[in-house]
Amino acid sequence: MCHTAVSYSFTLYVCIIYCVKSMMLYQIYISSALQLQSITKSITSAEAPVKEKYGRNIILGTHKEGGAVTFWSHAVSLPLSSNAILSWKFCHVVHKLLRDGHPNVGHTASIRQMGTLWGNLHDRYGHIVALYAKLLCIKIDFHLKHLEIPPNLETPEQVLDKAIAIDINKVFDMTSEVLEYMEAALKLQETVFRQMESSSTSSTTPVGKCRLAPLVLVVQDCGPLYHFLVKLLFKLHSRESCCLYAAQRVVVQLQSQVNTLESELEDQRTHKQMALVENECLRMEVENLRAQTAVAASIQATVEDAGSENCTLSIDNQVEDCPSYLSIIISKISADLLALVKYPPQSLPELNCNFQLEAQRAEIERLKQELATERAEISQVHNALQSKEKAGDELSSVLVGLQAEKETLLRTVKDQEAEITSLRQALVLLLCVFSVQLSQDSGVLLQKLQDEQFSLLQCAVVEAEGMVLDAVAKVDDPLHVRCICTPDYLINRAELTLASIDKMQQSHVVYLRNMDDASGLLRSVTQFSHLISDTIVNGAATAHSAPTDQADRLTDNCRDCATHCLQYLKELKLKATLPRADPTAVRFVVQRILNQGQDLRPRGADVQKEELADMVDKEMTATSTAIEDAVLRMDEILSQARRDSSGVKLEVNQSIIGSCSDLMKAIHMLVTSATDLQRDIVESGRGAGSVKDFYAKNSCWTEGLISASKAVGWGATQMLESADKVVTDRGKYEELIVCSHEIAASTAQLVAASKVKADRGNRKLQTLQQASRHVNDMAAVVVSSTKSGQMQIENKNSMDFSSMSLIKLKTEEMDSQVKVLELEKQLANERIRLGGLRKKHYEIEGISTDSPPESAVNSFDSSLPTVFPDPVNYLKLSFNLYYHLVNYYNEIFNHAIAFFSCFHFFCKLAPSIDGW
Template structure:
């Protein structure tokens, strides 16, 4: 029966191999898809059916898989699946075909890089892995294709731990190769395609990696349980943990591939590797199975020879057996012939397949050669055309570059000429400044020499007076000693007292003259060179010490003199009393001369006592003078300490004031850059120019005050510096606010940005000015260097403000520019202010005429409306008249205070030409807006104009009066009464304009209510209500569009009218 089954399988062998060849060809097709599972399954089943894989290897070798990268890759996938799931004999037979697999890798050398379709690196890595897998199975034949070894799980004994250690190490090496290969596959995924062919290679990798993981886990647990040596197994544990984490990531990425999850179930591992030490159920370290003894095939015993003379009873069975033998031999011969025929057909089919393959290879090579030649021709043509296009493009680029270079050269020439002009101008200015500084230095040097001569003369005079004073004191003492009587002592005392008072007065005058000379000398020599400053400081400190010593000695001397004078006065009083008593006695009595003589002797004795007291006092005075020199050094040190503390406190105060100025300018800069702040919307060109002029003068005033503060040294006062810092920072803040408001007149966005940039640079220069002159930055510099720093910083601010003034000058009306005007500017300003006053008077007269105009044609309601409008307009004109008077008074006060005694009104106006332009522009604006208001009021009353026009005219009046007040505020002094009066008048004008607007709005509201339809929307149907609602929305949208267009036109008209204002 077994022979019959074997013969049946031989009969179907040709058909099976044909089907196998067909399945291999379909599994390794050229399409970039995964090998069909049924085709690969057929190859696997063939190995199990025939218990051989030689036909599979023969069939796959004859396929043209090396002609295409995809075919090669799919063939490797098929081989991998057969090795993994085929008959175990396939792993042994595959060892003979390792050279063929290596030849596939060498065949990739002509592809280069990634290959035509990106599979070249994948094929090389796949072949390397398959060879490593076959090498492992050669060394460890006990493992199947998926690395499952069930005997290791059940074994409990151990023969050689080193063998188990090597087995796990080899498996982990193979696991590392799987990880490297799968990363390469993921890295070669392409966007825009399904990557099905690449993903199919991950299926056997997932299965084998999980088999290796399970075996390694069981094996390591068994080794830990058996050996108990954790340190010896620590390298394997480290590799096991690392591979666990890589497998977790690998399986996670595989689970995100929908095609892969549709083929297999991706394992799920815990995030952390399992414990290999605490598993009590871990099996013992297994041993490799022993080689089974090879059993020889059992051969049937030889048939015994038949006897020549068989028994008759067996003759029938003998004949029957011979017949069956013959039939069996015939059947075997027939089957052998069929098998040989099948072998010949198979060989013929193989030869035919080989010839077909060679012919196909030749045709493919010829086709590839033709395609390569055509591709080369196309590439050559494309390269030629591309080169021509590149040459044309390079020609055009060169021509354009030449034109740009020519234009750039012209621009550079213009810039060079402009820079040369600026350099020449700067050189001229520098020479002029140097000449003026040299002249100033020479003049100051002469003044220093003059004051030095005066000081030397005063010093000589002072020493002479001091010497004379000492001589007089000596004479006074000698006279006192020589005085023989009270009368002589009194006369001498009076004489000495008069001389002492005279000398004291002269000494006080000299001291005052000396102080004045020192003060003037300190002020004039404040900005000189280092040597003069050093000499001045030493001289001043020496004089201060001398002055302090003289003052102390003078106070001591005056105290002693006052004490002596009191004693002399007491003596004189006593002498007068005694003399009167003596006269009384002599007049009453003619005798008693002895008593008188006795009393006279007593008085003389008392006088001698007083004289001795005087001598003792003079000796004490001399001792005090000698001791005064010892105390001078201690007093000088105390004075120096007090001076340094005072200077430090003053510097701290100045730094805090400068920081407050920086903060003020920074706040203004924030408002300049803030989109929520629109600036002063009433600012005009002349007003901004006047603000810039004020900032420039404030900067100069601050620089002068600070230089004086530096020059005066310890004797300086800081009140002026604080005041000028406050004025300067506020002026810059006003410039920023008003300049931002001025940008509304810019014709385009570029001009507005230029104006804002120039304003920002001015503010930044101011901040740098304040920060650059703080005490910690000026420490270590001489006074002349400090003065140079202040001058340079001020020059930077002046340059920035001049640039801003040039840009803002373009926004000033042409008619109000008077910088080049001829004639008396004072008369021009007075005339404009007078014209404004006359316009107000004319407006008032016209309103009075309108009030007295006949009203017979008006109804009572219209009369009421007209009266309310005229009354409000008259209130506005009266307030404006008061405003003009207050503005005239404020302007006269400003001119009187600003020009001083050496400057005429015309010179003052020319010096402050920006402010003058703003004042004239504001006066004209007031007159013009007032006339417009009266004309509009007349038109509203007569019905020629609408009430809305009257509101616009009233707002224009309020804006023009605000401009006039702002122009006056620029030059007004602090706490000026006339300016306060002007501000009150401005508030009155604003209130009157608001009252007029309220009256007109009431009129408009009344007309609106009269013109509205009384519609009951509740009675409308749903469709009618929706139609009405849509109509209202359309009307609102149309009105908004019209309003936006009207505002745009008004803005453009204002820009043009403002620039061409006359």
């Protein structure tokens, strides 16, 4: 009954694990779908802020997933290089992930490339996207350098004090990094505000919210950064002397004064240059005005070569002479007219004279108009000359003022240059003094740093010695005898220890070259101490389950390893022996432990994973061949039974052999279906890899499939032998029943191993399940036909007590009781032996399919199991337990039937016995 309870509880445990795993997979699927939907809706090209619920969904998805794989797999496909708003929202979501998401980010290069791209493009969002990308890259680099500071910058005071309490140079570097971080954040905020002011964008509109939303995260970063900066500055002032900072302040003040004077000098030079340029422009303008005046003065073509003053005088003289000339012409014409009136013309010449008079009148009118036009032009020329003269006078006065200002500026420049020369000399003198003082202080600080680094190394070595001594104490501890370890786990620990020894040797060489930094050697010592102590304890635990000779050698090697390790750590702890410390002896002993662990591995563990594919094909082919041979052999056995037996015996043999033959055919169909399903699984699951790679990748599943195939083939062979023995009266009917049960369990194991990797909707899986049900039905038919045949044979030889006397019956009854007691005792012993055999069988199967040692937990906890079988083998063991349980109940049922039959016979016989 204990077996029954264990089997039921184990089956229930497997079912619960399967249900929990299914629920977890469903939750992961729902979480991934929700995360993808949130990413799609949050990072869009619409100029609106990212909604908080989408950001929360993305952050929760990264924590459930254990990383940002889903986010980055979708973000890679976004058109970030073609849409600036999309890039701005992408940076906002990445900033949220960096602050509150799962700490697993590895895409700094893509963010930096995106910032460089938008920094080179002139776009309204391009500039702020470039600044935001730069801020994110600085943030990622800062947190990679300082892992103790969380991404949201909410660091406890103790952690921050511990981070800045080691090295003043690291404090200074961290101060520079924090200043750079804050400068990038403030630059982004200033640029966003300037763009909103220039475009008159309101903060209540979606456009304004889209730009202002990321600044909330920037403000949340700047608060802790300011707190860090204040503490770092106080730390710097507390670690260095006041004189050094006072001298540094003087240097900074002198440098600022020099920079101010140089800027003023540059301004004065600029003003001087501008004055010279303006003076030259004024001179050119005066020359141009004079040239225009000369051109205006040469209006008349006849006086083109004369000067402007002569032209003006000649024009005035002509204007003055014109009236007298016109008056003469007019008087002459008037006289002619009077003469014509008094004396009319008598001939054609006189008429011609009249026409000439009319022409002269028209000419007079024309000359009057030209005279008025010339007078207007002369007045304009006079006005232009007067304005040019005034402009020339003004330019002359301006030139005089500029010349005076130029002389003043030259004197000021000379004075400033003399002052700058004196300040530079004072600065050079101060720099010389400070450089001498700095070199002295740096030598003292360097020696102090080396001493502190060696002190840290000594502390780490002392701690490592304690761990090794603790491991040696566990080796001799009686309580540790209960702890065992697998050889595979010991091999894994030993290999890691050898790698850590090589790494420690390299770090030792690096430390001897530069004793200012012992961080690499400290990490190597810590890792080496953990691994070497783990190897010692694991070696002792492995020796508890090994043969005596090998266990003694392994224990002695563990003690030798501890001795050499302590000697090596002692050499590292002292300055005198530090350069010649050599871990060769430790490596040699660990290599011996590794070799002994490999010798203790079980035989099946050395099979290469590349051979698994060939083994699967070989075992499936061998199983199919064995079943086909069994079917043919069954026909031969049936033919032989027909020749050698007759009557009831022949009928029983035909029924049993026929049912066994049907069972073999059903098993053959099952193996064929399993082979087809296995090939389908391999083709659909291997992807771009080969078949061998798929089997090597799924080695545990492959080994379960091989074990199931072997079990089916062995069961078919055993049933064939049992059927042959039953037909030839050399065997028992119970052997057929047991073989049918074993075959049913083996086929169930093969079906379970095939279903592990198959999809639920696979048609070949449904065919395999139908074949499995058919095998179970045929196995039941074999059992029923065997039992019915056995009952027919036994009823043929029924007992006859009619001829026995009372004394004879009493004697036979006592003999039967003695025989019953003997058989009951044998049955109890056989059950105990069967239980031991099954237990050993399950242990061997579990060890042969043990999972890799990397996935095992610490095997030194005596409350935890030391063997973790594959789920396929767990399922196989559960099916074996189930069928053995069915056999057990069948035996109980048969015994109950036999008991009631005997009781019924006894009740019928009792009235005929005298004295009853």
